[in-house]
Each structure stands twice: as structure tokens, then as C-alpha cells.
Amino acid sequence: xxxxxxxxxxxxxxxxxxxxxxxxxxxxxxxxxxxxxxxxxxxxxxxxxxxxxxxxxxxxxxxxxxxxxxxxxxxxxxxxxxxxxxxxxxxxxxxxxxxxxxxxxxxxxxxxxxxxxxxxxxxxxxxxxxxxxxxxxxxxxxxxxxxxxxxxxxxxxxxxxxxxxxxxxxxxxxxxxxxxxxxxxxx
Amino acid sequence: xxxxxxxxxxxxxxxxxxxxxxxxxxxxxxxxxxxxxxxxxxxxxxxxxxxxxxxxxxxxxxxxxxxxxxxxxxxxxxxxxxxxxxxxxxxxxxxxxxxxxxxxxxxxxxxxxxxxxxxxxxxxxxxxxxxxxxxxxxxxxxxxxxxxxxxxxxxxxxxxxxxxxxxxxxxxxxxxxxxxxxxxxxx
DNA sequence: CCAAAGATGTACAGATCAGTACAGGTTGTC
DNA sequence: GACAACCTGTACTGATCTGTACATCTTTGG
Numbered sequence: 001x002x003x004x005x006x007x008x009x010x011x012x013x014x015x016x017x018x019x020x021x022x023x024x025x026x027x028x029x030x031x032x033x034x035x036x037x038x039x040x041x042x043x044x045x046x047x048x049x050x051x052x053x054x055x056x057x058x059x060x061x062x063x064x065x066x067x068x069x070x071x072x073x074x075x076x077x078x079x080x081x082x083x084x085x086x087x088x089x090x091x092x093x094x095x096x097x098x099x100x101x102x103x104x105x106x107x108x109x110x111x112x113x114x115x116x117x118x119x120x121x122x123x124x125x126x127x128x129x130x131x132x133x134x135x136x137x138x139x140x141x142x143x144x145x146x147x148x149x150x151x152x153x154x155x156x157x158x159x160x161x162x163x164x165x166x167x168x169x170x171x172x173x174x175x176x177x178x179x180x181x182x183x184x185x186x187x
Numbered sequence: 188x189x190x191x192x193x194x195x196x197x198x199x200x201x202x203x204x205x206x207x208x209x210x211x212x213x214x215x216x217x218x219x220x221x222x223x224x225x226x227x228x229x230x231x232x233x234x235x236x237x238x239x240x241x242x243x244x245x246x247x248x249x250x251x252x253x254x255x256x257x258x259x260x261x262x263x264x265x266x267x268x269x270x271x272x273x274x275x276x277x278x279x280x281x282x283x284x285x286x287x288x289x290x291x292x293x294x295x296x297x298x299x300x301x302x303x304x305x306x307x308x309x310x311x312x313x314x315x316x317x318x319x320x321x322x323x324x325x326x327x328x329x330x331x332x333x334x335x336x337x338x339x340x341x342x343x344x345x346x347x348x349x350x351x352x353x354x355x356x357x358x359x360x361x362x363x364x365x366x367x368x369x370x371x372x373x374x
Numbered sequence: 375c376c377a378a379a380g381a382t383g384t385a386c387a388g389a390t391c392a393g394t395a396c397a398g399g400t401t402g403t404c
Numbered sequence: 405g406a407c408a409a410c411c412t413g414t415a416c417t418g419a420t421c422t423g424t425a426c427a428t429c430t431t432t433g434g
Contacts, residue, residue: 005411021296023210026391037412038393048392099298107351108295109208111286122351149348150364153357156347157340164294164309170340177337177368184367192381213421224382229423375434382429391420399412404405 006044009036014055018102022052022109022117049117052106056120059102064127078139079182082132082151086178089155090171093162100163104156128152141185151178193231196223201242205289209239209296209304236304239293243307246289251314265325266369269338272319273365276342277358280349287350291343315339328372338365 012034016025027048031038045051067088074084092098099105103121110117133148141147154177158170199221203212214235218225232238254275261271279285286292290308297304320335328334341364345357 021210021298023208023296027393028390039395039413040411042393043410046393100295103351104291104347105295105298108287108292109210111208111292111350113353118351125348125351146360146363149357149360150341153341153344153348153361153364154337155344157342157344160291160343160347161312161336161340163298164305164312166300170336173333173336174340176333177340177364180368180371181364184371214423215420225423226383226425227381230380233423235422377434378432380429380431382427384427385425387422387424389421389423391418393417393419395416396414397412399410401408401410403408 005036005040009034009041009044010051010054010058012036013051014058017052017055018059018099019097022106053116053120056103056106056117056124060120060124060127063102063124064131067128068131078135079141082135082139082182083175083178085132085151085155086158086171086175089158089162089174090168093158093168093171098162101156101159104159125152125156128155136185139182140187141182142187143185147181147185150181154178154181192223192227196221196228196231197238197241197245199223200238201245204239204242205246205286206284209293240303240307243290243293243304243311247307247311247314250289250311251318254315255318265322266328269319269322269326269369270362270365272338272342273345273358273362276345276349276361277355280345280355280358285349288343288346291346312339312343315342323372326369327374328369329374330372334368334372337368341365 013030016030016033020029027038027041030036030041041051045054067085070088070091071081071084074087075081103124107118107121112118113122129148129152132151133144136144136147136151154174158174161170162168200217203217203220207216214225214228217223217228228238232241254272257275257278258268258271261274262268290311294305294308299305300309316335316339319338320331323331323334323338341361345361348357349355
């Protein structure tokens with residue numbers, strides 16, 4: 001008994017927003033791409049912004065679960081998993097439809113810190129940081145909070161540069177830097 | 188006798204685009220903010236995109252010269268200057284009108300790699316990376332190309348996280364990571 | 375002083391934007 | 405079969421978008 005039309009809308013809107021951008025995607029374009037009537041859209045969401053927020057929430061869940069799943073495939077120990085985050089990013093960068101991070105782009109289009117879309121993006125990054133801190137903790141590394149932030153800095157930088165220059169080399173360089181930082185944080 | 192009206196337009200448009208975003212800023216808004224007639228604007232630039240490109244070129248020059256100037260104020264030796272890049276970023280993050288990096292935002296709004304605005308952004312980051320490589324070389328550190336990229340990853344990550352979460356702590360953490368990476372690259 | 379160059383304001387074209395009104399169609403359920 | 409819930413297409417509003425036309429100033433140089 002899922003609200004399947006609503007889910008279908010969010011799912012398809014997510015793809016279009018990610019591919020074309022939020023501001024650049026009009027509701028008429030969404031109608032054309034999703035084959036869902038505008039009337040239905042506004043029955044489910046009172047505004048475009050609400051729809052965007054719904055797509056961001058879906059993206060957050062999807063991205064994080066796929067991210068963690070892939071990392072756990074690549075390594076079983078926490079330290080290995082910390083490093084595997086960069087391999088996973090590298091694989092992402094090489095996907096043909098890679099278009100940077102949806103949340104970085106969203107916060108670029110909605111800059112004010114108080115904006116719900118900006119907040120949603122900040123939350124997403126916060127959760128990812130906590131995941132890294134958890135792994136650092138389990139790996140018995142020194143100062144997990146600081147290390148987690150530093151590794152996230154490398155990851156966000158890798159996303160930005162991969163988007164600008166293409167390729168996965170930012171992920172490789174970031175992994176090399178991460179190895180040095182993790183080594184320095186070992187007892 | 189400089190084309191002062193044109194320069195004035197680019198100067199003021201830069202501020203508005205940085206503050207409000209490219210897509211979100213209409214030409215009518217530029218007329219209101221700059222007090223320059225739309226007719227004049229289209230005499231100097233055949234399209235909005237051309238005007239954006241001009242603002243990006245100005246931003247590139249302005250940002251890099253201010254960046255390097257401040258770094259050279261903070262340190263005289265190359266290794267100290269590499270670290271001072273992060274202090275300079277931290278100062279930038281604390282400015283009241285800090286709104287992330289104009290080029291990251293520009294490439295978020297113009298995603299296709301072939302787009303002139305995207306290219307301009309990639310160029311900007313490329314030049315900054317070369318500056319870091321130059322400093323790493325002068326500091327006699329191992330593998331300057333790799334180190335430069337790794338330091339830039341930290342910088343770009345710091346910009347993104349400072350924009351999302353506010354404050355200058357990303358710059359501080361990035362500097363700590365940079366110190367570890369530089370130490371590991373000493374002979 | 376006069377002519378060329380540059381700047382201005384207004385008004386508009388044609389497209390697109392978010393969002394709504396309305397009337398009719400489809401679906402499931404008792 | 406009937407009612408309710410949902411979905412549809414079309415047409416529209418009023419605002420905004422980029423870009424242009426045109427007639428009128430202001431400035432500048434010789």
C-alpha cells in the first residue's frame with residue numbers, strides 16, 4: 001500500500017534535479033520527464049521546494065546506504081573501511097552520470113544557512129562525518145573526532161575536484177593522504 | 188582612460204552574482220543594483236553568460252592576488268607559506284559575506300564539463316594547485332605534485348564544509364592535516 | 375560649437391517560471 | 405453499481421526571464 005505515484009515522482013525528480021540542477025529544472029520539465037501530471041505533483045507537494053526537500057531526503061538515504069554497503073564489501077576491519085571510503089568515491093567518480101555531490105550543488109543554489117535545503121545538506125554531511133568518527137573510534141585511532149573531520153575534508157575536496165577536472169585521480173590522491181593521516185593516528 | 192562603465196559593471200555584477208547566485212540573479216536585478224542601464228550592459232556584453240565569464244575572470248585575478256599577498260604577509264619561507272594558505276582560508280571563512288567559492292558555485296550551476304563557465308572554474312583551481320606545487324618545490328619537499336594536490340583537496344574540502352556548517356574550524360582542521368602531510372614529505 | 379560616441383529610460387517580444395482552476399477519467403472497494 | 409480516492413490534461417494567471425528597439429540625453433574631443 002505504498003503511495004506509489006508519490007514515490008515514483010520523487011524518484012524520477014531526483015534524477016532530473018541531479019542531472020540538470022534545481023533552479024534549471026522547471027516543473028513543466030518534470031512533467032515531461034516523469035509523465036506525471038502537474039496537478040498530481042501539487043497534490044503531493046505544496047511547492048517545488050517541498051519536492052526538492054523530498055528528493056534530498058531520498059538521496060541522503062540512498063547514497064549513504066549504498067556508500068556503507070560498498071565499503072563493507074571492500075573491507076571488514078574499521079581501518080580498512082576508512083580507506084575503502086576513498087575507493088568507493090573513486091568508483092562513484094567514474095560512473096558516467098557522476099555530477100558532483102547533490103548536496104554541495106543544493107547548498108550552492110540555496111546559500112543562506114537558514115534555508116531548509118541548506119540545512120538538509122549540512123545534515124547529510126554531518127551524518128557522514130559521524131560515520132567516519134565511528135570507524136576511527138572502532139579502529140582505535142587517536143583523536144577520532146579530529147581524524148574524522150580531516151578525512152571528510154579530503155573526501156569533499158575529492159568530490160569537488162573530480163567534478164571540475166574529471167576522472168578519479170582526486171580519490172586516489174585523497175586515499176594516499178588519508179593513509180598518511182591514519183598512520184600518524186596509530187598508537 | 189579605462190572603459191570605466193564596463194569595469195564598474197563587472198565589479199558590481201561580481202558582488203551580486205557572488206551574493207545571490209548566477210541563475211537566481213536576473214538582468215533586471217543587476218540594473219537595480221548597479222544603476223547601469225540594461226542597454227549599456229548588452230552593449231558591453233552580448234549575453235548574460237559573457238558577463239558571468241567576465242566576472243569570473245575578475246574574481247580569479249582578485250582572489251588569487253589577495254590570497255598570495257596575505258600568505259606572503261603571514262610567512263616568508265615556502266613551507267610556512269604552504270601552512271599560511273590555511274590561515275588565510277580561515278580568515279576568509281570568517282568574513283561576514285563569505286559565501287563559499289564562486290567557482291565551486293559556478294560549476295554547480297553549469298555542470299557540463301564543456302561549458303565555458305565550468306572550464307573557467309577548472310582553470311582557476313588548476314592555477315591555485317600549481318601555486319601550491321611551486322611552494323612545495325621551493326620548500327624541498329618530496330613529490331611536490333602529489334603534495335600540492337593533497338593540500339588542495341584539504342582546501343576545497345574546507346571551503347565546502349565552512350560554507351555548510353559555518354565558522355573557520357574546517358580551516359583549522361585542514362591546517363592540522365596539512366602539517367602532518369608536510370612533515371611526512373620532509374627529507 | 376559641433377559631431378561622434380556612449381549612456382539612458384521605457385517599452386516591448388517571446389519564452390519560461392511556479393502555481394491554480396476546473397472538468398473529466400481511472401481505479402479500487404464495499 | 406455506486407461512491408470515494410486518486411490521477412489526468414488543458415488552460416490559465418501573473419510574475420519573471422533574456423534580449424531588443426528606439427528615441428533621447430550627456431559626455432567628450434577637435
